Amino acid sequence: MATRVFLAGLIAMQGLAASATTLTGRVVNNQSGVLLAGAEVALASAEVSTDASGFFSLPDVAPGPALLRVKLADGSGFSVRLVIPESPRYFVELDQARHGPPEADDEY
Amino acid sequence: MSAPRRAIASSFLALSLLVSIASRAGQDDDAPFKGDGKSRNAADPIYFGGKLADFPTHAEAESGLRIFPPTGTELFAGQRFDLRVETQWPAQQSVVLKQLTVNGKDVTRAFLDKIAHQGTGEESGTPASPMLLGASARNMRFDRPGVYEVAAVVTVDGVERRIGNRYEVSAAPDPKAKGAARRVVFFLADGTGLPLRTAARLISKGVFEGRARDRLAMEKMPVQGVSMTAAFDTVITDSAPGMASLITGMKQANNALNVAPDNTPENALDNPRIETVFEYMKRVHGWKIGVVTDAFLTDATPAAAVAHSRARRLYLPIAQQMIGYYADGTAQPKTGYAALAQLAQPLDVLMGGGAPQWMKEGNPALKDFYQVAKGGRKDVDLMADIAPARGYQVVRNADELAAADGKKPLLGIFTGEFRPASSGLGADNLPGVLDRLVARGQATIRGKGADAPELAMNLAPPQGKGCGVTVAECFARVPMKVDMTAKAIDVLEALSKNKHGQSGGWMLLVEQSQPDKFGHILEYDRAMYEVVELDQTVAAVNKRLAKLPDSLAVLTSDHAQPETIGGVIMTGALSGAAGSCFLSSNNAYPILLGSASDSERPCPLQDALGTFNDATPPTYADRNGDGYPDDPDPAIKLVIEDGFRPTYSTSYLTNYLPLEPTLTTRNDKGAAVEHPALPNPARQPEGLLMTGNVPTRNVTGGANKTGGPINIAPHAGDDVLVSAQGAGAAYFSGIYENTSISLRLAQALGGRSAAVGAGKGQLVGW
Structure with a gap:
């Protein structure tokens, strides 16, 4: 627990020192070819929705490691690990097909 | 650190402590497990302020250029x-x-x-x-x-x-160069890490006073190298980039076949493509090319030889690409894909499973012969109409394969593991070699042969008798890999002959898919037999290639599985040890450790494992001399276990038929509902409960990022071996990226600088 608290503190300090990034991206499924419109993308307390082509933009994101949560219009969801660089903008593709096991026995 | 900054830092530390404690409320490792298939039995295993790691890609930051x-x-x-x-x-x-x-x-x-x-x-x-x-x-x-x-x-x-x-x-490549390989067999042992190769040697060759009695044929290949298998977007590759990367030189993303990602995810067939070595040799040098597999033909590894798709799942267009058929109104249109048609080269030999991707819905053979109750293409019948019109002869079983004309292109599609009582392998994949051996009367499982009801082989096939009167008959007519490969070489050799009677060159991919497919469902004994079947094929091919000049054999894996050899078990002692391993409090999970007689001895089965000094050599026997152990459960058998796995139970004995490791139920609409935290009760429920350590559910909170439960063992990120023999084999020594295999092939094929x-x-x- 002590280690965990210490690390959490370190990350908070990093966040304080660095300038903010605009995290932009796209929520898609590369296997089904679906652009996931209306998905909610959340990082900590900030939350935005994707547009008709699956694009989203989250301003003022602290650089560093982060876990991005995606909630799809059908209620299902997945989350994505990121290291957000110290850059004015960072683009990520959030591919639903990457965030789960193969759907069928055939697809290993 | 200055005083004000130190103050800020310490206040953040305090704030973090509060946040951390608050966010942890209710997430306690000791929280009771509800056993309802929805709740997890512990807090998230890793917690790092909700933050983890990722990998960067090479793009301009503002525009993603x-x-x-x-x-x-x-x-x-x-x-x-x-x-x-x-x-x-x-x-x-x-x-x-x-x-x-x-x-x-x-x-x-x-x-x-x-x-x-x-x-x-x-x-x-x-x-x-x-x-x-x-x-x-x-x-x-x-x-x-x-x-x-x-x-x-x-x-x-x-x-x-x-x-x-x-x-x-x-x-x-310059196949006319001196010493260049002109015949290439590329073996792909799917999901076969070093432990599985070792296990195949131990069970098929034996060991005496610490020395292997003989080596595997793949171990006798003189050049050995090591391939690093990470994919473009993950260190745990799947089989699509696992194969595609190493025959193109381009690191690819999971699920991708010979393409890079792009910004049109709505179309998986228009991605930027790259040519494979197979395609290049056919396009530029007129070589003949082929694929032999025990998976369904459009599965990632065989498809990777010539197909191009961001989605490995697009089986219907992939099947068309494999025989070069582009037509509007079908799954693989012609319009918009002129460049693809110029790139993807049709295979001259194709053998594997997966009839529904090749036959039209309603074709009676789909049901009567292949036992496929529902499915099939809606556009065209590649197997009945298109392939024959393009010159392919079509075969469906071992007899037809043996009788096939060795001088014509060949499409062979065989029956899958269709037993309704079996689960986890996928019905489009050929039956495993252990099950085929049992059907042929060459092996038993726990002493039981094909007539034993436990194996469900003595029954009539579920949909029709086209493939045989019993399941055993159907399975016995599925050709063995060694015979498929021999015929493939016959055809390629004949098709590539020039007017002087010499081969103009050919390249064959031989995949053993099921070390991986059985590894996924923790059917270790079957996985070991699969490596033995591959090795028998390697032995036969290397013997034949030794007589053919300028030939090269290369064997590698796309990735490993998290398997390791733990020791041995005495099978006769297991019946006494099994049962009452764990006490269930409510006739369901969770379980309690301990037994009524000994609270510190949770499971006698655990004590049955012989390891360290106690791992005496196993006693696999091959009395019929077919190269395979006669039974996977001799008096003393080898025990393999996974480092990463879903929850399952095992008595260490071989299942009579393949079974998925975890529980699947059906909802009121008949759809399958996976329960990866719970073992499959049909599979050795008396056995040792092996607690899973892979994600079980889409958990929000903590570090878990999986979008769904994982009810199978995953792939492993370990490096894998490369073995080579023949012309240009020396280029395969060393430790290198899997993409480097493409260049080493090009060198062996005469590309010298x-x-x-x-x-x-x-x-x-x-």
Whole structure:
């Protein structure tokens, strides 16, 4: 627990020192070819929705490691690990097909 | 640190402590497990402030500007690839390609002319939004070896954005060069790490006083190397990039077959493509090419020889690509795919499973012969109509295969593991070799043969008797890998003969898919037998190739599985040890440790494992001399276990038929509901409960990022062995990226110079 608290503190300090990034991206499924419109993308307390082509933009994101949560219009969801660089903008593709096991026995 | 900053830092530390405690409320490792299939039995296993790691990609940060193939792709001269320039984030007003250079030479005009000539849409991979740049110049190539730097400048909303890629281009294959390989068999042992090879040796060759009584044929191949298997986007590759990366030189993303990602995810068939060594040798040198597998033919590994798709799941167009059939109104249209049709080369020999991807719905053979109750294509019947019209002879079982004309292209599709009581293998895949041996009367499982009801082989096939009167008959008629491969070589050798009676060259991919497929469902005994079948094929092929000049055999794996050899077990002692291993409090899970007689001895089965000094040599026997152990459960048998796995139970005995490790139920609509935290009660419920350590459910909170439960063992990120023998084998020694295998093949095929210095050649294909 002590280690965990210490690390959490370190990350908070990093966040304080660095300038903010605009995290932009796209929520898609590369296997089904679906652009996931209306998905909610959340990082900590900030939350935005994707547009008709699956694009989203989250301003003022602290650089560093982060876990991005995606909630799809059908209620299902997945989350994505990121290291957000110290850059004015960072683009990520959030591919639903990457965030789960193969759907069928055939697809290993 | 200054005093004010120290104060701020300490206050953040305090705040973090509060946040951390608050966010942990209710997430206690001791929280009771509800056993309802919905709740987890513990807090998230890792907690790091909700933050973890990722990997960066080579793109300009503001616009996401990038060039494909990815920088560092290991190309050889003449190898085709699509040069793509794209942005990933839509501009507000305009996005324009301002300049594209190759080693400083401006090729902007040529690029734009090429795109205009190709046309927009699928042919060039054009994004729907004009605010995104995206254009693929198809089928380009560097004409000479060397180092090439490709740079793009794109103006996005009036601001210039830049990116550059670097490629080392090696010499093109030259099969007429002295010592070049002219016949190549490429073995792909899917999911076969070193432990599984060791296990195959132990069970098929034996060990005496610490020495192996004999070596596997793959171990007798004189050159051994090591391949690093990470994919473009994950260190745990799947089988699609696992194969595709190593025969193209381009690191690919999971689920991708011979393409790079792009900014049109709505179309998986228009991605920037790259030519495989198989395609190159056929296109440029007229070689004949083939694929033999025990998976369904459109599965990732066999498809990787010639297919191009961002989604490995697009089986229907992939099947068409494999025989070169493009037609509008079908799954693989012609319109929009002219460049694809020029790139993807039809295979001359195809053997495997998966009839539903090749036959039209309603074809009676689908049900009567292949036992497929529902399924089939809706557009065309490739097997009945298209393939024969394109010159393929079509075979369905071992007898037809043996009788097939050795001089005509061949499409062989065989019956799968269709027993309704079996689960986890996938009904489109051929029955495993252990089950085929039992059907042929060459092996037993726990002493039981094909007539024993436990094996469900003595029954009539579920849908029709086209393949045989009993399941055993159908399975016995599925050809063995060694026979499939021998016929494939016959055909390739005959088809490639020139007017002087000499082979003009051929290349064959032989996949053993089921070390992986059985590894996934923790059917370790069956997985070991699969490696033995592959090794028998290697032995037969190497013997034959030794008589054919200028031939090369290479064997490697796309990735490993997290398997390791733990020791041995005495099978006769297990019946007494099994049962009452764990006490269930409510006739369901969770379980309690301990037994009524001994609270510190949770499971006698655990004590049955012989390890360290106690791992006496196993006693597998091969009395019928077929090279396989007669039974996977001799008096003393080898025990393998996974480092990563879902929860399952095991008594260490071989299941009578393949069974998935975890529980699956059906909802009121009949759809399958997976319960990866619970063991399959039909599978050795008396056994030792092996607690899973892979994600079980889509948990929000903590570090878990999986979008779904994992009810199988995953792949492993370990390096894998490469074995080689014959012409050019020496190029395969060393430790290298899997993409380097493509270049080593090119060298063995006569491409003698490595990439040195700036490329004096040009990018051509405009």
